[in-house]
């Protein structure tokens with residue numbers, strides 16, 4: 555991919571492109587843009603304004619990011635701005651498992667030393683796929699539900715992400731994700747001024763995907779396929795569909811998504827659907843009220859609950875207090891909302907998924923890396939079934955996927971399932987590890 559002319563696009567847009575490009579070239583472009591490109595920083599020297607960290611501060615749950623995240627005025631957790639998903643296979647050659655494990659753990663610990671565990675520094679998780687565990691002797695304990703990925707609706711035909719491991723890197727400063735990525739998987743021997751143990755030879759890159767989350771970012775990137783160039787995406791919206799997401803009341807707590815028993819207690823499962831969105835009709839044919847009805851619910855549209863992009867919702871989109879019988883509701887209204895449908899899968903009134911999704915322009919097309927954390931993959935399947943709403947499509951005049959939430963705009967391209975172990979087991983875990991390994 556080509557980088558835009560740094561003088562003709564806003565800084566944020568340029569940096570997003572640099573993250574997507576990756577490598578030394580991306581890092582160097584990103585630092586050069588800020589005028590502080592010195593060879594030293596590109597080669598792993600200190601980055602301006604990026605705080606160092608202390609591995610001793612890291613909690614046992616890799617996915618415990620919420621305490622470190624900023625909050626907006628309503629108290630919603632604010633996701634980091636820049637994201638890289640690194641899909642890799644593990645190849646340790648002739649090295650013993652113990653030695654390889656030690657090097658991988660050392661590299662991750664070094665990253666924690668190099669970067670404060672926060673959006674200003676770096677947040678990351680590492681997860682392992684069913685194919686990774688299948689190749690090892692022994693099997694996962696019953697307390698871990700990690701099936702191979704599969705299509706979840708008749709409307710999708712995804713490919714499957716079966717790489718051994720997925721590393722999710724996230725930070726507000728694009729240079730931080732790029733430097734961490736280079737130190738783990740590229741040629742850099744340090745990041746942010748701290749030497750990082752070389753474990754790159756143990757990982758074979760399979761795929762690298764990128765994205766971003768922040769108000770105004772989709773508006774700046776309307777020039778890609780999948781959305782009209784002049785789509786009136788509000789400045790405040792972090793999603794290409796023109797709204798905010800991730801309101802606190804619609805998110806599972808970190809406790810709810812944590813595996814409670816067995817050797818992987820403290821871990822979680824991670825599902826990533828890479829979704830392409832086709833939003834030409836969304837922006838050219840739907841009114842604002844129709845967009846609200848399809849994303850939230852017709853009640854939200856009638857009562858003007860949402861505002862321009864969600865600023866009236868506070869910390870609760872209020873989808874749980876709608877009539878429980880969505881089929882009857884759909885029959886009456888002729889439209890049913892996405893969030894309203896998905897909320898039917900709550901358990902005891904509590905959401906089951908902690909959604910950490912972020913938009914993307916990978917392949918110069920709008921999309922979303924729909925990354926979720928849940929205790930078991932079965933939780934994800936149940937919520938996805940509710941979101942798909944086959945019962946609604948089959949049993950009402952709403953028919954097909956038109957007017958059934960946002961289904962007609964989404965195309966799942968690939969899906970992967972991963973186990974994100976507790977921190978103590980994050981380096982090349984056995985399927986059924988002993989705690990004293």
Ligand code: HEM
Nearest residue numbers: 795798799800801804871873893896897905922937938941
């Ligand atoms: C382009 C893709 C998607 C967009 C733009 C999107 C957007 C949204 C928005 C704006 C909300 C309401 C506010 C909030 O996030 O708190 C929401 C809620 C939700 N969405 Fe999505 N979503 C997408 C795909 C999916 C998929 C594939 C699932 C599959 C499981 C899903 C599950 C949920 C759930 C569980 C909720 C919360 C429901 C509750 O309150 O219990 N979303 N989504």
